[in-house]
Amino acid sequence: MAEYPGGPVILPAVGAFVTSVRDGQTGTVTGHEGGRLSVTWPSGRVTRVARADVRCGLSAGQVVQDQPRSLRPSLGEGRVLDVRTLGGREQALVEFWTTGERQWLPWEQLVPVWSAQSLFEQGVTPLAGFAERFRLRHLALALQHWHRTTGALAQVDIDPLPHQLHLVQRILQSGNLNWLIADDVGLGKTIEVGLLLAALRARGLRRFLLVVPAGLTRQWQAELRTRFGMTQAVIYGQDFEISDPAQWPLFEVVIASMDRLKHERHLDLARQSGRWDVVVFDEAHRLSRSLYGLTYQTSERYALAATLRALTENVVLLSGTPHQGNIDRFEALLELLRPGPVWRERIARLRLEPQLLAGLVIRNRKADVTDAQGNFIFKGKVTRAVTAPQNEPEEVFDRALRRYLKQGYDASRENRKAIAIGFVMTIYRKLAASSVAAIQGALERRLLRLQRQEPAAVQPGPAQPDDPDDGSPFVEADEQVSGTRSEFFSGETEMLRGLIGLARELRTHDTKLQAFTQTLIGGILAGNPDERVLIFTEYRSTQDYLVQTLNGLAPGRVDVIHGGQTLEERAAAIAHFEESGQFLVSTEAGGEGFNLQRRCRVLVNYDLPWNPMRLVQRVGRLYRYGQEKPVVVFNLSVSGSLDDEILRQMYTRLDAVAADLASVADEYREGLQEDIVGEVASFLDVSTILAEAATHTPSRTQARIEEALERARQAARQQDDLLRHSSGFDPDALRGELPVGEAHLTAFVDGMFGQLGVTVTHRLHAGQVWEIKLPEDLQRQLNLNQNQRVAFNRHAASKHRATLLDSRSALLGFLFETAGTYAFSGHVAQTPLGEGGTAGAVLRWQDDRGRPLSERFVVLRRQQDGVTVNPPAFSRDLLQPAVDTPGIPSLTVQAWPAFETALHDLLAAGASDDLHPDGYLVTGVAWNAD
Structure with a gap:
């Protein structure tokens, strides 16, 4: 600081531009001595001047570097937008590209630097080594842009799919x-x-x-x-x-x-x-x-x-x-x-x-999405019905149960206050369709309730407005329904005793269980003894029934998940199933939110849910990204059982309707039918039909199913007609971007280690883990020990106790920062990377308040037929060290307007109602020698 009339003043930094207040010449500060400045003028003459004899020499459009006098980090490079005087102090408005912020700063801390464009236009000859630094500078820019627009570096082992990257980019670039x-x-x-x-x-x-x-x-x-x-x-x-x-x-x-x-x-x-x-x-x-x-x-x-x-x-x-x-x-x-x-x-x-x-x-559809190579990632699904014929004892029980249910429904209609009786009857029907064990347990609890006059386990009531359409997510609670303390109808107790006796006899010759173990499980394992099988049921009692049976077939290889477990218990069961198990039996409540596509492709629905969306969600546990084989679904039912017959017919017709809708689509795609099944199912209200089926004739019930399917078909059509106007995955959308991936991260780190003197002593586990030694200056700067073990994906980092190089890594952040500094250079280069002339640039768009909202990193390559944006060949070139090619430049300054036109075209193409062009920054220019 120096004193002059009017108060203290800051001395301009070495390299700052100053203008003489006497003759208006602009020079560069080259030193300080005794509060005076050494200034070099355009003629080459150097003079010592007082601080009061010069003022700000910056002008709009100049590129400057922030050099703070405090210990705060530098804001980096920016472009001067304006200059003003406030309170006798001159300030410059600078837009910094790393943050997109515009700030008024003291001009004395801003040092003009050469931009890539000005270096090229002035014909500056690149020095030896600039080619490699050009490569590393643009690798850093590409990787950081990749992360900012996809979040990919937050977890480099996710291997995002194109539709996922496209979705994130679509949102971030929309403004x-x-x-x-x-x-x-x-x-x-x-x-x-x-x-x-x-x-x-x-x-x-x-x-x-x-x-x-x-x-x-x-x-x-x-x-x-x-x-x-x-x-x-x-x-x-x-x-x-x-x-x-x-x-x-x-x-x-x-x-x-x-x-x-x-x-x-x-x-x-x-x-x-x-x-x-x-x-x-x-x-x-x-x-x-x-x-x-x-x-x-x-x-x-x-x-x-x-x-x-x-x-x-x-x-x-x-x-x-x-x-x-x-x-x-x-x-x-x-x-x-x-x-x-x-x-x-x-x-x-x-x-x-x-x-x-x-x-x-x-809106992305399973039928549309592909992997990075353009291959469809879903391998299809096959559904097969397995029907168990009723034997005579089962027919007798079924008729007796129907008589009980009919009297219960009649009692519910006759007494409006007893509407809950109908609710209990419906639950019993669901339990009977699940397994003999489920309905037997429910009937025994009902009888015990009447005999001992114990409090009801669950008091059914009307659904609340916010309840899910399919009831409580923890449907296992249905099993505890026992109703009121008094009989639903006269003679209920005796009917219950008879039903329970019949149910107990069925245990020894349960044809549904036999079809499950002998026909279904036996057939699956005959083809592949190590096949893993996921089995779904709605109820815990059915789950216990199946587990007891399966433990006899595969001791120690049966796992369960249900709504009564903690998340940790469910995770442990799934881990055991995938590692060394064979059967995983899940209830509806337990199965919410888990995925098994990596190790399992066979699903058995031991009972069919009344809500078709539940079936779609069950299949979704296996039929999702990561499933490398066709999914096989077996739906088990009992012929002769009224509700089973209705459900089986309904699901058969649902598949037929979906196949019909898929066949008349504008462009039939394999897998579209599966999308439509879920779409139609979401509109299909089957619970009401089934609730009424007990008092309707079979033909009337079938007609109701057809009516419901037709309404669902129309609703699905209406939704599809509307949502087809949504944004969706376009396989060509990402082809215009510069391809970047984990290989580029590895190439960048390797190249920067070479520039900074970091030694890679060992490359372990197929190159996923590196053991490195840091030089002393980096040890001090990063506060790290000399010896480090780093990894490029989270799995390798966890398994081999290495530091992950992701977006939170101090070491990777330092490498990015170093490659982006002005001192690192690499703004211009003469190298084969440039071929006919290559320029890198960052484009940015803002909202209607001037806030930067969207950005894009591009590489422009000039060829005889014009300028190509993001050529894939450049992405491949970035993976290998670049070499300098001295000689006569193949690119002249007259070529620049073609780059500039391309940049303005890109800004215009990216603008929308929400996005307005904000400008561009040329990050580097490279060319080859003739």
């Missing part, structure tokens, strides 16, 4: 973070959200709230922690409680059950949680709001969503079935994405302007 993701079951929605959140964290966003079904909170936490390293992800109400709203800022990534959060006490706390960067709703179709006449009926869940919407600018909704045959509900979801009267009017015109959905909804 708007409010989207409905309507992917089919099994396409990796947790990976998509994890990638999106990781990319947003790289952009500086921190507070994320995920509102999910209660049964999925632990699964979401495990995915975010293990796959994306978000160890701070905590579950509200389980991992932490809030006693004072001031505690909310302590938690950055929060997972909450939507049914916990909707209650007033928790909702009041949520209102005081502060601003969230992004709020994610899983199973968003549960956020229901329906229009009745001119009045909206809003569920508690939707009210919760509206409350949280006011706390964030960005909402992401997840639902495989967002429409559900109800346009009002669908529009209500869209209004959560785009609130306000203007958008309400636009959404109301959705039927007339369905193209609106392209900027609101992303």
Whole structure:
């Protein structure tokens, strides 16, 4: 600091541009001495001048480097946008490309540097070694852009699929973070959200709230922690409680059950949680709001969503079935994405302007998605029906049970106050269709209830507005239904005794169990004795019945999962099944949220659920990404049983309807039928038909099924016609991007180690783990020991106790930072990488408030027929060290306008209603020698 009349003043940094206040010449500061400046002028003359004799020499358009006098990190390179004087001080407005921020700074700390474009235009001859530094500089840029637009470096062993990368890029490059993701079951929605959140964290966003079904909170936490390293992800109400709203800022990534959060006490706390960067709703179709006449009926869940919407600018909704045959509900979801009267009017015109959905909804279908090589990733599904014929004792029991159920239903209709009797009768029908063990246990509990007058285990009641369409997710509780203390009808006790006696006799000759063990399991294992089999049932009693039988066939190789287990117990059972088990028997409640596609392809439905979407969800445990074989599904039923016959007919017709819809699609694709099965099933209300079947003739019941299927078909058509206007996976969409992957990360690290003197002493485990030695200066800078073991994917890092080189790695962050500094150079190079002339650039778009929202890293290669964007050959060249090629440059300054035109065309192509061109920065120019 030096004193002059008017107050203290900062001396300009060495290298700063100054302008003489006497003659207006601009020179460069080359030194300080005694409060005076040494300045070199354009003529080459060097003079010593007082600080008061010079002022800011910067002008708009110049590229500068921030050189802070404090210990804060440098803001890097930026471009001067304007210069002003305030309070006698001159300042420059600089836009920094690493952050996208624009800041007014003291001009004295800004040193002009040569941009890549100016170096090229001035004909600067690249020095030896610049080719390799050019390669490493652009590898760093490509890898960081890859992470910022996909989140891929948050977990380099995820191996994201093209549709997942495309989805994240579509959202991030749209300029708007409010989207409905309507992917089919099994396409990796947790990976998509994890990638999106990781990319947003790289952009500086921190507070994320995920509102999910209660049964999925632990699964979401495990995915975010293990796959994306978000160890701070905590579950509200389980991992932490809030006693004072001031505690909310302590938690950055929060997972909450939507049914916990909707209650007033928790909702009041949520209102005081502060601003969230992004709020994610899983199973968003549960956020229901329906229009009745001119009045909206809003569920508690939707009210919760509206409350949280006011706390964030960005909402992401997840639902495989967002429409559900109800346009009002669908529009209500869209209004959560785009609130306000203007958008309400636009959404109301959705039927007339369905193209609106392209900027609101992303929908990927199993039939469309491919791997990186363009191969379809789903290998198909085969469904086979296995029918067990009733024997005489089973027919006798079935007739007796029907008489009992009929009297129960009659009693329910005769006495309106006894409506719960009908509920119990329906539960008994489901249990009977499951297994003789399930219905026997229920009847015995009912009889015990009447004899001992014990409190009812479950008191059935009307469904609440927010209950799932298929009832409670923990349907195992149905088994505990025992009804009131008094008889449902006169003589019930005697009927129960007779039924229980018949049921006990059936245990010794259960044809359904025999078909399961001998025909089904025997046939499966005959083809492959080591085949793993997943078996689904709705009820614990049936599960116990099957486990007892299977343990006799394969001792020690039978595992179970059910709703009464902890997440850890379920995970242990799955791990044992995949490692050394053979049979995994799961109840509906236990099976929610787990995936087994890696080691299992055979599914047996011991009982068929009344809600067809449950069957689709069961199949989704195996028929999802990562399944390398066709999935085989066996549906077991009993001929002669009324409910089994209805369900079997219904599922057969459902497959037929889906096949018909698939065959008339605009472009038939293998696997489309499976997509449509789930789509139609989501609209199919079978419970009502089955509930009425006890009093209807078989022909009337069949007619009702056909009517329901026709309504479901029409609803599916309506949804498909509407959602076909959504954004979806386009195999060609990513072909315009520069291909980048884990191999580029390895090549970058290897090259930077060579530049910085890091020694790789051993490359272990097929090159996945490196043992390295750091030079002393890096040890001090990074505060690390000399010897390090690093890995390039999380599995190898965990298995071999190595440090993962991901987005949180201090070492990788230092390598990126070093490669991007001005001192590292590499802005220009003469190398075969350049061929006919190559330029790298970062393009950026902003919102209507001037905030940077979207960016793209591109490589432009000039050829005889024009400029090519992101040539794949350049991506391959980046994997090998680059060499200098001295000689006469093949590229002249006259070639530059072609690059500039291409950059402006790209900015125009990326603009939209939400995105406006923000500019570009040329990161490097390379050319070859003639």
